[in-house]
Amino acid sequence: MSSDSLDNTDRKLLDALQHDARQTVADLAQLVSLSPSPCWRRVRQLEESGVIEGYHAQLSRAKLGYGVTGFVHLQMDNHSPDIMAAFEREVVALPQVLSCHNLSGRYDYQIEAIAPDLESFSQLVRVKIRSLPGVKEISTSFSLKEVKRAGTLPVN
DSSP states (O other): OOGGGOOHHHHHHHHHHHHOTTOOHHHHHHHTTOOHHHHHHHHHHHHHTTSSOOOOOOOOTTTTTOOEEEEEEEEESOOOHHHHHHHHHHHHTOTTEEEEEEOSSSOSEEEEEEESSHHHHHHIIIIIITTSTTEEEEEEEEOSOOOOOOOSOOOO
């Protein structure tokens, strides 16, 4: 299923589920003007096609003790498939890493990571990230204020 094959009802369901995934099928059905059975089938189809990848709780970083969010830009010294695969495998295993993107431009990767404080973040970068396979250069910056965190995707 692609975005082109989604109709207005699918889009309304996706939007509603992104804002509150705990809604009952009855509530969703009423929202999109369907009876519960066809609504449930549509949701299942969206799940089975991979459009809906899962359901998650959004947690508070601050209340869980993560006071620092930082971005680490990495330049690799070796771009062989084996080294890149090893790097990616190891970075995925770091629980403090929220996201990692392979980039175009000067840096090869950008990592978004969290830590309780600056000392912990420093340890993460100096001990763990610097020792990842193929890392040549590191540049780090910190978030001073989160302006927006997209919890939803546009479905229109």
